[in-house]
Amino acid sequence: MPQLNPTPWFFIMLTTWLTFSFILQPKILLFTPTNSPSNKTSSTTKTSPWNWPWT
Template identity: 65%
Template sequence: MPQLNPNPWLSMMLTAWLVLSLILQPKVLSFTSTNTPSHKTPTPAKATPWTWPWT
């Protein structure tokens, strides 16, 4: 059964996991958010009734 043979895919999976976790993750986490959250109080949404044209 080829699924049980870890030779072809195990090294690629470990290499990809190491690249993603050790190289790319710190680069992505170092970005700062350009849209900082504000502390405004939310305004209530105004609900307008829908007029159905067939009633």
């Protein structure tokens, strides 16, 4: 069964991971987030229960 032969696929997987780890990942991590988190406190809103007319 040729699909169980890992010889060609292991090299492709290894090359892909090495490319991602050493070339693409540092370039992606250099980007700064455009919407940085703020220290705004979340406000809680008062909710009222829904009154169903048939109960």
